[in-house]
Amino acid sequence: KNILVIGPVPGKKYSEISFPILSPDPASNKDAHFLKYPIYVGGNRGRGQIYPDGNKSNNTVYNATATGIVSKIIRKEKGGYEITITDTLDGHQVVDIIPPGPELLVSEGESIKLDQPLTINPNVGGFGQGDAEIVLQDPLRVQGLLFFLASIVFAQIFLVLKKKQFEKVQVSEMNF
Template identity: 65%
Template structure:
């Protein structure tokens, strides 16, 4: 939030007095956060209007504040999950030990499924079906402490050379299965790693990825081999932020052993401040954000790391691995020719046998 306020002040005081070189969408240094496309477009148009118009400084200030307000409105809404965290903090989403980095924030383990063809031909569009099953009747704790529906997200790590299929290459039947999903690469230089979400879980618990296979004839870095595919999928919010702090979607434990002497509401929106007095009369305050429900009361003796709240998390993360073969068309043609040769050989053997039997029968009659 401090970064957002810093940006807001900089925008309000920088634009009224200075001619901005280029649009906001192309000036990356001034943005300390990621926003959605609508807010970015509005800020870009506002900055161009301020730059090109001859309005007074007070009008410029008003337009700057209005642009900041329109930008901050979508930012402060409760977010369901943050795939951008992984993209900002990890160059590769799959660690050396095989674990996908999403598991660092989503601590609960849940199943995921992936279905791909056993083999594909080069320069071919095929489906990768990702399933993130969960009970769609359950609700989760939102960032504001209220209950809401679960969102889902996925990261699909394809072999080098594989990528999301261009829109003009996707068949109409496949487009109807994809619906309105948007696939973005994990990074500019990692087009084989696709990220989706967060999206509504009730609508996208099953996702269809349109994948384009590479062509070794044009891409010499690719060979006709068997390749692994890695999937990571989550439903619901995480329990830990990248900086190590807890979200309100996890259990809170006692920081020390002692007696609970006081429980006070921390804000009108919810949350509690729990005061624990240790045996040496030291007082420790544990702040509980809105969301988790208390399972302790004043006067209760607790041990260190004993849960003070329930665990509101109903989601979790899972990963799966499968394989796909990039098949050489010449191998298929060779296999077909071999089958034809075998069939013809069998036919000739049968004909030869019939001919031999006729000769034997003729000799016996003679």
């Protein structure tokens, strides 16, 4: 009834989302009143990085499991990569498997360290929230306020005119 769910949407295209809010009519709905109504908004940009069983998804950064030199990068037939890292001290080879999706940061012959990122981090964004208030105002109150302000303006004008008239009378009395 009072929850709005939007998405998933691409974050680059939708950095701002606008949506209309229909205000209730207190004349026809007796549960609605002329008050301030708070609005709380939250947004999450991105997806999960780990599956419930603990395996990484293809939406996370993959790090090197060994220190050494990238000796071979094989592109798999169904997507993804097999990266072979050769340890410079003992010649031991470690194969890191990257699933389809992430873009590589390393190239063959590059020297890497343990836990250095092999892929870009696709998780831009995160969680954001904000709150605001909407005031449902009675139109008669707004009209009353405008009438009150207009009467104050006219009263000030008439007071200034009366003061000028009084000053003219004083000046004319001094000239006699």
